[in-house]
Amino acid sequence: MVLVPRESDSADLIRVRDLTTRFYTEEGQINAVESINFTIQKGEIFGIVGESGSGKSVAALSLIDLIEEPGRIVGGEIWYRNPDLAEMVADATPDAVDGAYVDILQLSEGGRHALRGSTFSMIFQDPMSSFNPSVTVGEQIAEAVEVQRRASANPRSTRARTEDFSLVSFLLSSALPSRQFVTPDSKDRAIELLEQVGIPDPAKRAEEYPYEYSGGMLQRAMIAQALAGEPEILIADEPTTALDVTIQSQILQLLSELQDETGLSIVLISHNLGVISRICDRVGVMYAGELIEKGDLSDIHQSSVHPYTQGLLDSIPDFEHPESSLQPIPGNVPSLLDSEMGDGCYFADRCPKAMTTCREKPPEFTVDGDDDHTVQCYLAREAYDPAKALEDNIDSEEPDATASTMNREQLEHSPVEFDNE
Numbered sequence: 001m002v003l004v005p006r007e008s009d010s011a012d013l014i015r016v017r018d019l020t021t022r023f024y025t026e027e028g029q030i031n032a033v034e035s036i037n038f039t040i041q042k043g044e045i046f047g048i049v050g051e052s053g054s055g056k057s058v059a060a061l062s063l064i065d066l067i068e069e070p071g072r073i074v075g076g077e078i079w080y081r082n083p084d085l086a087e088m089v090a091d092a093t094p095d096a097v098d099g100a101y102v103d104i105l106q107l108s109e110g111g112r113h114a115l116r117g118s119t120f121s122m123i124f125q126d127p128m129s130s131f132n133p134s135v136t137v138g139e140q141i142a143e144a145v146e147v148q149r150r151a152s153a154n155p156r157s158t159r160a161r162t163e164d165f166s167l168v169s170f171l172l173s174s175a176l177p178s179r180q181f182v183t184p185d186s187k188d189r190a191i192e193l194l195e196q197v198g199i200p201d202p203a204k205r206a207e208e209y210p211y212e213y214s215g216g217m218l219q220r221a222m223i224a225q226a227l228a229g230e231p232e233i234l235i236a237d238e239p240t241t242a243l244d245v246t247i248q249s250q251i252l253q254l255l256s257e258l259q260d261e262t263g264l265s266i267v268l269i270s271h272n273l274g275v276i277s278r279i280c281d282r283v284g285v286m287y288a289g290e291l292i293e294k295g296d297l298s299d300i301h302q303s304s305v306h307p308y309t310q311g312l313l314d315s316i317p318d319f320e321h322p323e324s325s326l327q328p329i330p331g332n333v334p335s336l337l338d339s340e341m342g343d344g345c346y347f348a349d350r351c352p353k354a355m356t357t358c359r360e361k362p363p364e365f366t367v368d369g370d371d372d373h374t375v376q377c378y379l380a381r382e383a384y385d386p387a388k389a390l391e392d393n394i395d396s397e398e399p400d401a402t403a404s405t406m407n408r409e410q411l412e413h414s415p416v417e418f419d420n421e
């Protein structure tokens with residue numbers, strides 16, 4: 001597939017096309033991520049939401065090339081806009097370059113790894129298990145700074161942004177590794193980073209061990225560590241799940257402020273649409289390894305079409321109307337074992353609008369015409385293109401008898417009006 005960058009798309013920092021990641025286990029093939037497409041724009045916060053087991057974390061790990069055996073990225077493209085990198089790799093791997101974009105999946109393993117920290121960085125759900133308990137927090141952040149500094153000075157690295165660790169320093173440190181890995185400069189930078197993420201008295205705190213930090217402060221320290229290489233894209237995988245509600249709010253605010261101040265792009269992953277809605281500009285909804293609906297925040301909140309997205313919205317507590325009850329989505333996420341996945345829509349067993357067609361063949365990814373709000377559901381045709389729906393005779397179908405009564409009632413109260421209701 002040849003991707004031609006268009007002028008109007010110049011804000012796209014990342015374009016993911018048909019990304020597919022599978023795990024080959026003793027039980028069989030697991031289709032964790034199946035042909036997903038999305039973009040990440042420069043300076044935006046893109047949210048990925050879905051239940052546990054929907055494939056959102058695997059999608060993020062695929063971006064940063066952290067999929068481990070028995071998993072493998074088996075298909076797709078990840079185009080990263082970086083004119084310097086494109087020029088650097090054009091001769092050796094011409095197929096991996098298209099204008100200012102580079103398909104990072106076509107780079108060598110070393111080339112992909114060099115992008116970690118400097119292009120992509122990641123923070124995880126549980127900061128307590130991400131830090132070494134026997135090393136001070138400042139030392140661990142300084143190590144991350146030093147690793148990036150040395151990698152930048154390496155003439156074989158794909159980036160060279162840090163100037164104060166010269167090529168001579170790099171050669172000397174490689175030939176005569178000192179016992180002390182981190183330098184005073186790296187420690188100073190670690191303190192600056194702790195200050196940037198709002199740690200009070202950062203010089204003193206840098207000397208403390210992880211157990212001396214509260215959960216919220218440790219999450220801030222992990223964000224500081226992730227910023228050590230000045231990444232362009234920060235992937236935050238459930239960064240607030242292990243925190244209590246007031247601290248959650250502070251961490252979300254911090255991410256939002258960092259994005260404002262630095263122009264960083266952030267991919268925020270959460271099972272909680274309420275969290276995603278707080279700070280994201282655009283949202284992708286994942287279900288059973290597929291990206292079943294995506295659009296900007298208002299598309300998802302005010303004109304969502306996919307019944308799963310609507311179910312997630314109905315699951316958000318409404319504090320303005322405490323008398324309203326939460327509406328759970330009945331059933332569970334289906335097995336992603338290839339041998340157990342059906343032929344039709346994977347949501348059909350839980351969907352109140354399921355039709356016979358839904359169970360026979362999968363819905364195609366349908367675009368509403370402006371390319372920004374996309375839905376993988378037969379109902380999208382009715383919502384966006386009544387003429388096409390008539391032509392396909394889809395609107396004459398009654399919901400499947402196995403559809404959930406409870407959710408059908410929910411849909412009747414949802415803000416979206418379908419032509420066949």
Ligand code: SF4
Pocket residue numbers: 306307308345346347348351352353354355358363376377378379
């Ligand atoms: S209406 Fe059909 S295609 Fe759409 S979510 Fe329900 S089962 Fe899937």
